[in-house]
Amino acid sequence: MLAGHFGVAGIIKAWRPALPMGALLVATQLPDLVFLPLAALGVESGEPAGPGLSGYGSLLITAEYSHALVGNLVLALLVGGLTHVFLRDRWGRDAGVVLGGTVFGHWLLDLLVHRPDLVVLPGGAGGLPLLGLGLWESPAVAAVVEGALVLAGALLYSWRTLRDHPSRARAQLYSAGVGLILVGSFLFDLL
Numbered sequence: 806m807l808a809g810h811f812g813v814a815g816i817i818k819a820w821r822p823a824l825p826m827g828a829l830l831v832a833t834q835l836p837d838l839v840f841l842p843l844a845a846l847g848v849e850s851g852e853p854a855g856p857g858l859s860g861y862g863s864l865l866i867t868a869e870y871s872h873a874l875v876g877n878l879v880l881a882l883l884v885g886g887l888t889h890v891f892l893r894d895r896w897g898r899d900a901g902v903v904l905g906g907t908v909f910g911h912w913l914l915d916l917l918v919h920r921p922d923l924v925v926l927p928g929g930a931g932g933l934p935l936l937g938l939g940l941w942e943s944p945a946v947a948a949v950v951e952g953a954l955v956l957a958g959a960l961l962y963s964w965r966t967l968r969d970h971p972s973r974a975r976a977q978l979y980s981a982g983v984g985l986i987l988v989g990s991f992l993f994d995l996l
């Protein structure tokens with residue numbers, strides 16, 4: 806799920822336009838941005854959840870550091886705290902709360918779709934039960950949910966940008982760019 810998280814960024818941008826879209830795009834993907842180098846190093850991985858499974862929603866993900874519940878809470882608090890201290894004058898009084906919540910929203914959305922493969926403590930410490938509501942086990946339903954997030958994100962972002970931006974040509978350019986990112990990443994997820 807790449808596109809669904811980007812969709813959330815579009816929705817939050819429409820709700821809190823003072824937050825830069827670039828910061829929201831990064832915030833919604835932060836745990837996956839930690840996952841990628843760890844996966845390259847072989848510390849974390851994604852494998853088919855069972856024999857014969859492939860394509861959309863087929864992965865069982867081992868991400869005991871980038872996607873640990875407690876680690877993600879700490880990450881969200883860190884991003885929220887730093888935003889509050891350094892950027893609230895530019896991005897708004899509640900920017901820290903919104904951006905921190907956006908970071909943790911990634912884990913919540915992953916919780917919905919992942920099979921039970923999310924650990925509570927980093928490294929799976931304590932052997933606590935694995936979490937995941939497993940919507941990916943019904944790929945068609947998961948794709949509809951993710952598609953709805955993509956559509957809502959693209960439409961709300963475009964609506965707000967076209968309404969508020971002083972330059973109409975630029976607003977159209979931004980809307981087209983974000984639409985391309987959202988739809989492109991959704992096709993990437995599906996294929």
Ligand SMILES: [Zn+2]
Binds near residue numbers: 915
């Ligand atoms: Zn993730």
